[in-house]
Amino acid sequence: MSQPEAVPTETSVPAMQQVLRRLDLTSLRLFIAIGEEGSLTRAAGREGIAASAVSKRLADLEEILGVALFERLARGMALTPAGETLLHHARVTMRTIEKMGMELGEYSLGVRGHVRMLANLSAIVQFLPEDLPSFLERHSLLRFDLQECPSSEVVRGIEEGAADIGICAGDIESRALETFRYRRDRLVVVVHRDHPLAARDEVHFEETLDHDYIGLHAASSIFLRSQYAANLAGRSIRLRVHVPGFDAVCRMVQANMGIGLIPDRAFEILGKGMGLKAIPLRDRWGQRQLKLVVREVQALPPTARLMLEHLRAKDRPERRGRRTAG
Numbered sequence: 187m188s189q190p191e192a193v194p195t196e197t198s199v200p201a202m203q204q205v206l207r208r209l210d211l212t213s214l215r216l217f218i219a220i221g222e223e224g225s226l227t228r229a230a231g232r233e234g235i236a237a238s239a240v241s242k243r244l245a246d247l248e249e250i251l252g253v254a255l256f257e258r259l260a261r262g263m264a265l266t267p268a269g270e271t272l273l274h275h276a277r278v279t280m281r282t283i284e285k286m287g288m289e290l291g292e293y294s295l296g297v298r299g300h301v302r303m304l305a306n307l308s309a310i311v312q313f314l315p316e317d318l319p320s321f322l323e324r325h326s327l328l329r330f331d332l333q334e335c336p337s338s339e340v341v342r343g344i345e346e347g348a349a350d351i352g353i354c355a356g357d358i359e360s361r362a363l364e365t366f367r368y369r370r371d372r373l374v375v376v377v378h379r380d381h382p383l384a385a386r387d388e389v390h391f392e393e394t395l396d397h398d399y400i401g402l403h404a405a406s407s408i409f410l411r412s413q414y415a416a417n418l419a420g421r422s423i424r425l426r427v428h429v430p431g432f433d434a435v436c437r438m439v440q441a442n443m444g445i446g447l448i449p450d451r452a453f454e455i456l457g458k459g460m461g462l463k464a465i466p467l468r469d470r471w472g473q474r475q476l477k478l479v480v481r482e483v484q485a486l487p488p489t490a491r492l493m494l495e496h497l498r499a500k501d502r503p504e505r506r507g508r509r510t511a512g
Contacts, residue, residue: 400439
């Protein structure tokens with residue numbers, strides 16, 4: 187006969203609360219160092235503390251939690267599944283504590299709020315320079331941090347609490363995050379004026395695969411999507427070089443090293459003055475939606491919530507602010 191599924195008892199919740207009360211930030215910080223370094227000795231050196239003290243902290247932490255956090259190997263240490271789980275939560279906790287300390291310290295300096303944002307290259311080059319100034323002018327005492335990273339890293343960063351608001355490609359899986367439409371763009375093929383494709387008004391992506399490509403970095407959503415489209419066509423991209431940004435794509439195309447794929451507004455800003463030609467993609471996937479992502483709107487700091495509403499409003503003339511499905 188199968189055993190009934192265990193359910194929490196009246197004493198299990200208070201017992202867990204006692205465990206949580208015994209955790210301390212120093213032990214969590216040292217645990218993170220061991221997990222990242224894979225060695226007690228290296229973690230001790232990184233934190234400037236004796237290896238014996240680090241070992242004692244780890245032993246106490248494992249006793250408090252009642253689980254083994256590492257496998258002791260001949261050379262170094264490897265996280266157990268429980269250790270991997272704790273590492274994720276410990277990082278989030280330490281980021282939250284650091285963020286709290288920074289924001290409270292900023293109030294003593296006259297700053298009124300702090301918003302952190304992660305955004306992909308398309309949003310930073312095409313839209314944020316015109317969407318943010320009016321908001322920041324109205325909130326002149328706000329501290330604002332913006333970091334560029336690929337769309338997949340935007341999602342991960344928001345999940346882990348590294349920032350308040352993210353902007354990423356609309357087709358990136360955003361899992362449990364709350365998502366909202368932001369802006370739209372269209373991908374164009376950038377070619378030299380002397381290129382065989384330069385006479386075209388539109389082009390299917392598959393027609394471009396006979397030519398050398400200047401590709402964005404391998405983690406960019408544009409490169410990943412174009413690689414997927416090439417695979418569907420049973421072809422491959424003739425990649426000459428990866429470059430870090432849209433400006434570098436345009437410069438390489440200007441040097442006649444190949445063709446590139448970038449958003450239309452990025453071309454207007456960066457490539458048009460170089461005497462290049464932009465040919466819109468006819469493929470449906472060339473029409474793109476960018477989206478805003480947050481962990482939970484109601485949990486955002488007030489200034490971050492105001493910024494989110496400001497950015498959501500930029501989509502309303504075209505899409506009337508409908509929420510995406512993620």
